[in-house]
Amino acid sequence: DAKTTQPTSMDCAEGRAANLPCNHSTISGNEYVYWYRQIHSQGPQYIIHGLKNNETNEMASLIITEDRKSSTLILPHATLRDTAVYYCILRGNSNYQLIWGAGTKLIIKP
Amino acid sequence: DAGVTQSPTHLIKTRGQQVTLRCSPKSGHDTVSWYQQALGQGPQFIFQYYEEEERQRGNFPDRFSGHQFPNYSSELNVNALLLGDSALYLCASSWGPFNEQFFGPGTRLTVL
Numbered sequence: 001d002a003k004t005t006q007p008t009s010m011d012c013a014e015g016r017a018a019n020l021p022c023n024h025s026t027i028s029g030n031e032y033v034y035w036y037r038q039i040h041s042q043g044p045q046y047i048i049h050g051l052k053n054n055e056t057n058e059m060a061s062l063i064i065t066e067d068r069k070s071s072t073l074i075l076p077h078a079t080l081r082d083t084a085v086y087y088c089i090l091r092g093n094s095n096y097q098l099i100w101g102a103g104t105k106l107i108i109k110p
Numbered sequence: 111d112a113g114v115t116q117s118p119t120h121l122i123k124t125r126g127q128q129v130t131l132r133c134s135p136k137s138g139h140d141t142v143s144w145y146q147q148a149l150g151q152g153p154q155f156i157f158q159y160y161e162e163e164e165r166q167r168g169n170f171p172d173r174f175s176g177h178q179f180p181n182y183s184s185e186l187n188v189n190a191l192l193l194g195d196s197a198l199y200l201c202a203s204s205w206g207p208f209n210e211q212f213f214g215p216g217t218r219l220t221v222l
Binding site for chain 2: 034036041042043044045046049087093094095096097098099100101102103
């Protein structure tokens with residue numbers, strides 16, 4: 001079973017920052033937080049992952065709380081093409097598989 | 111740099127038939143994982159292949175089998191197809207079993 005909790009859906013205005021929360025209160029010390037997104041009927045796209053420090057790449061930023069029980073994915077300037085289902089996944093450093101929950105459906109509105 | 115490719119894109123089969131899906135990993139990747147995604151749900155892990163061996167298997171019956179070739183490409187075989195096998199089948203590749211996985215576009219299988 002998935003070990004993360006995400007809101008079912010969220011809206012965000014185009015051009016604004018989209019902040020997607022994820023709760024993972026039972027996270028273990030060796031588990032990374034991964035984010036993927038899936039645009040309708042396409043393969044999932046890797047976004048970012050982190051262990052305890054905040055991470056940033058060309059797509060997004062990942063903010064992990066100090067106690068690691070929750071995190072936030074930030075898309076700094078959302079565009080209509082960012083409309084997708086966003087998945088927050090925990091993965092141990094010796095886990096072969098990704099265990100997916102239901103994700104958050106993010107809708108970017110013009 | 112080609113990403114993960116899968117073939118065919120779409121496939122229609124009837125109950126009881128057998129199907130083979132194919133995956134070529136991203137350049138430089140040596141590990142392939144397969145997932146099944148039913149409509150409206152997140153992907154479910156089927157199995158992972160590394161060094162031509164099945165490393166871990168999810169909760170799927172033996173009707174689902176796979177293979178990895180020396181060039182790291184992989185096949186997923188499903189025998190005795192059931193209506194419930196209708197889904198999007200996703201292949202993901204990675205450098206090693208535990209690094210970030212990159213997904214292909216998927217194969218949409220419809221079982222009638």
